[in-house]
Amino acid sequence: MSDRDTALVLFSGGQDSTTCLAWALDRFGTVETVGFDYGQRHASEMDARPRVLELLREKFPDWRDKMGADHVLSLDVLKQIGGSALTDAMTIEMGANGLPTTFVPGRNILFLTAAAALAYRRGSRQLVGGMCETDFSGYPDCRDETIKATGRALSLGMDAHFTIHTPLMKLDKAATWSMAESLGGKALVDLIVEETVTCYEGDREHRHDWGFGCAACPACDLRAKGHERFVSR
DSSP, X not given: OOTTSEEEEEOOSSHHHHHHHHHHHTTOSEEEEEEEESOOSOOHHHHHHHHHHHXXXXXXXXXXXXXXXXXXEEOTHHHHHOXXXXXXXXXXXXXXXXXXXXXXXXXXXXXXXXXXXXXXXXTOOEEEOOOOSSSSOOOGGGSHHHHHHHXXXXXXXXXXXXXXXXXXXXXXXXXXXXXXXXXXXXXHHHHHHHHOOOOTTOOOSOEETXXXXXXXXXXXXXXXXXXXXXXTX
């Protein structure tokens, strides 16, 4: 496979990255995945990753042969830095700096840097991430401008042209649900509802129409409202 026909998807086990994985499988000949263990407060997303990958292989035979290796990289420097409600025992609220306490400074930049280094070694120059600046929590490293600047820096720093695909960048959550349906039909929507984890608390006990979650954190709120708009079209 050429480096243009292979992609590496930043895959967390959540709704957005699962939709992006399906998007990549619909477009590239070989698709690998990478997840990051950065000292998250809960392991629910990381636990979801192998379940989702196995179900994609089982339920979508046209994608099965395209699915390559899965990788997990440690970026626990983010836990060492701390100061985020995603890594420390903190209340999820709006911080004094105007950003929610769930903001992990530099997370997406580090993720993309590590993914690009892995892709370089794996012979791919196509990265796929679920960053979005439409329905999101205001994180500056989710903005299109940030992602494009990071892509330019990675291409210069490795002397290799990387393309960072962000298929959800301009979509709201309702459109993200619609994209999943267009790619994999009801089967993919059901998989996302039942298996993916978006909740900041990692709640896998409380089942809702839109999936599992605490129904109180900002991530659950976005997912629930998007699903409501999606089903009421």
